[in-house]
Amino acid sequence: MRIEVINTGTELLLGTTVNTHGAWFGQALFNLGLRVQRQSTVPDGDAIGEELRASLERSDVILVTGGLGPTSDDITREIVADILDRELIMDEHAMRTIEEFFACRNKVMAESNRKQAMLPVGAEIMPNPNGTAPGVYIPPRIGNGTAIFLLPGPPNELYPMFNNEVAHRLTALVGGDVPQTHKELKFTGIGESDFHDSVDGELTRIPDLEFGYCARPNELDLRLIGTELAVAEAEKVIKQAFGEFCFSDDGKTMAQVIIDLFEEDGHTLAIAESCTGGYIASRLTDEAGASAAFDQSVVTYSNDSKVKLLGVPKELIEEHGAVSREVAIAMADGALELSNDDFAIAVTGVAGPGGGTEETPVGTVFIALAQYDHPTYVIRRRFRRDRQTFKFCVSQEALDMARRRMLEFPDLVDRY
Amino acid sequence: MRIEVINTGTELLLGTTVNTHGAWFGQALFNLGLRVQRQSTVPDGDAIGEELRASLERSDVILVTGGLGPTSDDITREIVADILDRELIMDEHAMRTIEEFFACRNKVMAESNRKQAMLPVGAEIMPNPNGTAPGVYIPPRIGNGTAIFLLPGPPNELYPMFNNEVAHRLTALVGGDVPQTHKELKFTGIGESDFHDSVDGELTRIPDLEFGYCARPNELDLRLIGTELAVAEAEKVIKQAFGEFCFSDDGKTMAQVIIDLFEEDGHTLAIAESCTGGYIASRLTDEAGASAAFDQSVVTYSNDSKVKLLGVPKELIEEHGAVSREVAIAMADGALELSNDDFAIAVTGVAGPGGGTEETPVGTVFIALAQYDHPTYVIRRRFRRDRQTFKFCVSQEALDMARRRMLEFPDLVDRY
Numbered sequence: 001m002r003i004e005v006i007n008t009g010t011e012l013l014l015g016t017t018v019n020t021h022g023a024w025f026g027q028a029l030f031n032l033g034l035r036v037q038r039q040s041t042v043p044d045g046d047a048i049g050e051e052l053r054a055s056l057e058r059s060d061v062i063l064v065t066g067g068l069g070p071t072s073d074d075i076t077r078e079i080v081a082d083i084l085d086r087e088l089i090m091d092e093h094a095m096r097t098i099e100e101f102f103a104c105r106n107k108v109m110a111e112s113n114r115k116q117a118m119l120p121v122g123a124e125i126m127p128n129p130n131g132t133a134p135g136v137y138i139p140p141r142i143g144n145g146t147a148i149f150l151l152p153g154p155p156n157e158l159y160p161m162f163n164n165e166v167a168h169r170l171t172a173l174v175g176g177d178v179p180q181t182h183k184e185l186k187f188t189g190i191g192e193s194d195f196h197d198s199v200d201g202e203l204t205r206i207p208d209l210e211f212g213y214c215a216r217p218n219e220l221d222l223r224l225i226g227t228e229l230a231v232a233e234a235e236k237v238i239k240q241a242f243g244e245f246c247f248s249d250d251g252k253t254m255a256q257v258i259i260d261l262f263e264e265d266g267h268t269l270a271i272a273e274s275c276t277g278g279y280i281a282s283r284l285t286d287e288a289g290a291s292a293a294f295d296q297s298v299v300t301y302s303n304d305s306k307v308k309l310l311g312v313p314k315e316l317i318e319e320h321g322a323v324s325r326e327v328a329i330a331m332a333d334g335a336l337e338l339s340n341d342d343f344a345i346a347v348t349g350v351a352g353p354g355g356g357t358e359e360t361p362v363g364t365v366f367i368a369l370a371q372y373d374h375p376t377y378v379i380r381r382r383f384r385r386d387r388q389t390f391k392f393c394v395s396q397e398a399l400d401m402a403r404r405r406m407l408e409f410p411d412l413v414d415r416y
Numbered sequence: 417m418r419i420e421v422i423n424t425g426t427e428l429l430l431g432t433t434v435n436t437h438g439a440w441f442g443q444a445l446f447n448l449g450l451r452v453q454r455q456s457t458v459p460d461g462d463a464i465g466e467e468l469r470a471s472l473e474r475s476d477v478i479l480v481t482g483g484l485g486p487t488s489d490d491i492t493r494e495i496v497a498d499i500l501d502r503e504l505i506m507d508e509h510a511m512r513t514i515e516e517f518f519a520c521r522n523k524v525m526a527e528s529n530r531k532q533a534m535l536p537v538g539a540e541i542m543p544n545p546n547g548t549a550p551g552v553y554i555p556p557r558i559g560n561g562t563a564i565f566l567l568p569g570p571p572n573e574l575y576p577m578f579n580n581e582v583a584h585r586l587t588a589l590v591g592g593d594v595p596q597t598h599k600e601l602k603f604t605g606i607g608e609s610d611f612h613d614s615v616d617g618e619l620t621r622i623p624d625l626e627f628g629y630c631a632r633p634n635e636l637d638l639r640l641i642g643t644e645l646a647v648a649e650a651e652k653v654i655k656q657a658f659g660e661f662c663f664s665d666d667g668k669t670m671a672q673v674i675i676d677l678f679e680e681d682g683h684t685l686a687i688a689e690s691c692t693g694g695y696i697a698s699r700l701t702d703e704a705g706a707s708a709a710f711d712q713s714v715v716t717y718s719n720d721s722k723v724k725l726l727g728v729p730k731e732l733i734e735e736h737g738a739v740s741r742e743v744a745i746a747m748a749d750g751a752l753e754l755s756n757d758d759f760a761i762a763v764t765g766v767a768g769p770g771g772g773t774e775e776t777p778v779g780t781v782f783i784a785l786a787q788y789d790h791p792t793y794v795i796r797r798r799f800r801r802d803r804q805t806f807k808f809c810v811s812q813e814a815l816d817m818a819r820r821r822m823l824e825f826p827d828l829v830d831r832y
Contacts, residue, residue, distance in 0.1 A: 012442070013442050013452045013453070013455060014443075014446060015438070015439040015443035015446060015452075016439075016442070016443075016630040017439065017630075018434065018435075018436055018439040019434075019455075020434055022429070022434070023428070023432075023434040026428070026430045026432070027432075028431075030431060035429065036429045037458075037459065037463070038456065038457065038458055038467075039428070039429060039435075040455065040457070041454065041456070042454055043453070047454070054470065182430070184432060192485055192486060192487050193487075193526035193528050193529055194526070195487070196486055196487045196526060197527070197528065200487065200488060204488070212460050212489055213485070214427045215570065216570065217572060221427070221432075223426065223427065225430075271715075273694075275701075276698075277698050277700065277701025277702075277706065278689075278694030278695065278697030278701065278715065279694065281693050281698075282692075282693050282697075282698045282807070285691075285693020285694060285695070285717065285767075285807070286693075286803060287803075288767075288770065288803060290693065291717055291718065294693075294717055295717055295718045295720070295721055296714070296715060296721035297694060297714070297715040297717075298713070298714050299687075299694065299697045299701075299712060299713040299714070301701065301711055301713075302707065302711045302712065304711070304756065305712035305755070309712060338725075352704070353704055382521070385572065386546070387701075387702055387703075388702050389546075389572045391701070391702070415521075
């Protein structure tokens with residue numbers, strides 16, 4: 001079943017509002033075992049007509065948001081009636097509901113609101129308890145074989161209407177299609193081309209499986225879609241090849257994975273950050289429940305603060321430089337000492353754009369992991385990225401070092 | 417000039433990723449005096465072909481994102497060549513750049529990366545210093561009258577490429593028919609309705625001016641576009657009404673504004689964070705040159721660490737609770753004491769979703785500002801938002817307290 005979403009709204013094209021409807025519909029339909037084939041955004045006004053005409057040619061279901069309001073550029077209803085060559089008539093029940101909406105709020109209904117109760121002959125009203133614009137359902141028999149849903153734009157009106165009025169109609173339209181499942185695996189330490197060169201071929205040969213990669217900085221997400229059997233088979237193939245690099249197979253973020261691993265084992269983590277400037281701690285504290293695994297961190301941005309707060313020997317910085325293997329280790333040891341925690345991560349590097357040297361060029365970072373009663377170890381990396389991406393890449397690598405240690409995978413080694 | 421944006425990416429249609437490209441392009445083109453007429457999202461793979469064919473019929477410029485990677489579902493290049501009936505050839509210079517990208521990172525280039533250096537005969541390569549996929553520009557003379565830009569999907573590759581490679585080509589395509597200027601003013605502490613109720617009417621009466629608001633969490637951005645005279649006139653009107661709330665009129669972020677103000681006056685800032693968990697420090701260190709104003713911070717997420725690291729009296733926490741006016745002040749004073757800095761910000765609050773009480777419900781936060789030789793002051797706020805938005809709102813308010821102090825505006829007062 002081919003499903004399209006059309007969003008109308010000039011504000012979406014001007015960039016003043018991020019279009020979150022696309023992602024919301026994607027998830028809502030996926031939960032019904034359906035997929036959006038195409039999504040488009042057009043300005044308020046006439047553009048919706050051109051878009052709808054093209055969509056009617058190729059789609060079984062069209063979900064349209066916006067353009068049901070009372071103002072002059074809200075003309076979705078009129079355009080649909082025109083395209084389907086159906087008269088617009090007043091729905092008396094819808095009219096009363098709109099009048100009541102205003103009466104309840106002690107407001108006077110504007111004359112312009114009357115048009116919100118109009119719908120093409122043969123269509124069905126979908127009530128909107130959260131706004132004045134009722135939705136309109138045009139069943140395939142009057143939509144030239146296509147089912148059309150006209151829905152309000154504001155999320156607080158749209159989402160309940162989808163759940164109460166659209167979902168069951170869609171399920172009825174589909175009948176008994178093959179149920180699909182979906183899984184997302186997240187990796188760090190390997191890239192898209194590693195997959196391409198090894199498991200891509202094997203995955204292609206699994207029947208009823210679709211898969212797609214999404215490359216992010218220092219992270220690769222792989223989506224599997226298909227029958228339950230196909231997805232399980234694919235997961236087995238992938239985990240055999242890249243198991244230790246897969247940090248999440250249930251939608252969890254890296255930060256959440258770390259928190260859960262530490263909480264499970266009753267451990268806590270201290271952090272000492274130089275070049276990431278608080279970003280590692282911030283990622284952990286983005287997750288509810290962070291306090292179960294995370295206790296304290298220090299951002300020692302200057303040399304002075306490394307000495308004072310973490311007890312890094314001044315001579316060590318003078319001899320090796322602040323961005324060095326030795327200082328990273330001393331920072332991690334210092335952070336462990338300063339806290340009651342049993343693990344500590346420390347990072348020191350050159351985020352750029354300035355500050356690089358021949359020995360430690362921009363992008364260089366040393367990441368150390370200290371563990372109570374274990375030798376502290378350190379790796380060297382280089383991420384040549386803008387500052388914010390650099391900070392993300394370093395944080396990802398640092399958290400991955402902790403993950404690997406907790407799961408008893410081999411420690412990472414230098415790569416730069 | 418009719419401009420369309422086509423985003424490819426199955427993850428966008430599955431709803432696993434929110435499509436922020438749409439809004440980003442809207443703003444970027446607005447700043448060039450241009451408008452996006454239509455935006456669509458299609459899955460990875462063949463769907464891009466159908467979409468491109470339709471777009472070529474009606475558009476002058478098409479911006480395509482995604483599908484330039486090395487894997488089997490990355491076929492934008494191939495499809496475009498096919499539609500335009502142009503052979504794909506290897507660009508030797510692009511090939512060398514990709515090889516260097518891997519060589520610099522001490523990685524072996526996979527065979528599959530070779531196709532990233534292919535482009536249709538007559539097209540131009542747009543370099544991508546941040547990834548392996550170069551962009552491709554297809555000028556109108558070989559695009560059947562339409563200019564086509566093939567761009568990488570990841571934002572950290574896309575945005576610089578747009579600024580360095582696309583913007584000037586678009587400007588050249590338009591010719592000289594937009595002698596317009598634009599300006600973005602950023603505010604915190606006031607909302608869109610404050611503008612509606614006061615200056616909106618006055619702005620509407622300025623000839624040759626367009627303006628649009630973008631409401632963000634604890635920030636309102638106002639974009640002005642028009643003749644130089646009109647924009648200057650509008651800025652005057654707005655600053656008269658809301659001058660002290662305008663923290664940026666030159667594109668600078670709040671963090672950059674703070675760094676510049678502190679550097680100018682030779683001051684430095686220490687930070688003590690509880691509920692923001694490192695996010696304030698991370699915002700400052702997102703900016704190059706942060707070290708001129710920022711020295712150190714501590715994240716004291718547990719009560720214990722507040723006592724040990726910042727010297728907050730244990731009894732104070734027992735008597736008033738960790739989320740209290742008194743503890744915020746003690747944290748700020750402790751941070752000042754711990755550092756060599758002359759200013760310190762401290763925040764303590766309830767990010768949620770759990771942890772609220774009747775007295776300090778979820779979203780409550782106390783923010784204190786300490787200054788050497790001045791009395792420390794504290795404000796109470798409540799931001800009822802998800803954790804990440806809460807952290808942003810608190811950080812914005814904390815940095816704004818420092819900004820107002822530096823610029824000698826009145827200190828903020830309680831509001832909740």
